[in-house]
Amino acid sequence: MKTIKTIFALMAITIFASAFTSKSTATYKVGDSIEDFSLMNIDDKMVSLADYTSAKGFIIIFTCNTCPYSVANEDRIIALNNKYASKGFPVIAINPNDPDVVPDDSFAAMKVRASKKGFNFPYLLDKGQKVYPKFGATKTPHVYIVSKPEMKVEYIGAIDDSSRNPDAVNEKYVENAVDALLVGKKIDKTTTKAIGCSIKTK
Template identity: 65%
Template sequence: MKKTIKLITAAVIVLCISAFTLTKTTLSEGYKIGDVAEDFSLKNVDGKMVSLSDYKNAKGFIVTFTCNTCPYAIAYEDRIIALDKKYASKGYPVIAIMPNNVSVKPDDNLDAMKQRSKEKGFTFPYLIDKEQKVYPKFGATKTPHMFILQKTKKGNVVKYIGAIDDNYKDAASVTTKYVEKAVDALLQGKDIEQTETKAIGCSIKV
């Protein structure tokens, strides 16, 4: 009996350690505030390859991981378009990336992306992370998931991670526009008050 109890206790300890390790690893994945984001080269809906380095005059970027099929992503489309219209001319263009596995979500394939971009009149590149190598580096887990990068001598530094605003259900009921406040602060040379928020959306399909 004592031997059985010891074995059970040992098993529980191992499980707890494994859970802690997994949690720690999960939390450490992806960029953190202050990290320099690597450049990438992904195919746009127009067939051209797009990299951050293509934007010679940009001051930074509003990177959003989004897709065609997630209800949250669809709810935020107009707000993402508005962000690009407001900030692209000020040096912070939107770069949209579709991270889902299209075998799992066929309606997120490149042809569907082309159609969606045309229907909505996207004013920004809509790129496909076909090999799913870019979104894990960012640590994106949702669609949409926002990352604001600031171009510096060190490279593109991550300055904000999280949600677009505080109300995914209704744009008219938003009280805090996280992304806008962050970009405005950067444009004014100020510190961002809230650098991280919880992204609300659908899980990225792998």
């Protein structure tokens, strides 16, 4: 009898642990609603999505100073904000890397990089790396397009089909997705493969 009770107890513990693990590792998928966040911007002010009361949605991009893929996409990220911020879809850039692992991705270094490149969008530090795991971001750059008011994920993936060479772009995934949302159409491609550097963590 004790053996049977022990077996059932072990089964219950296993089921509970499995459920907890599944919940804790859940990440956003297309169609999910995201939670807001509050992160420090390079202007030393906290930024959250709730601050953008008139926005129709967001182009959230996990990027950094050091990844060659991110650097190759900086001008394209600036161009996205130039094109879509006034239409209601501003870029929100987030650096997910641990600066203890990559010192050149420190908050101070982010300020320098943003000034040098003339970033015209928030560039936030995911201090403590609490935000990017919820999104399920794995690369820099990694894009999530979110629409209001449901804060629904509409697209996940790459900026376009040329990770390094802007002159070789044939398909602009993010632009096509936002253009569709602005006119109330369905997005043809809601997911693509993000190509870039792995997010650095301890």
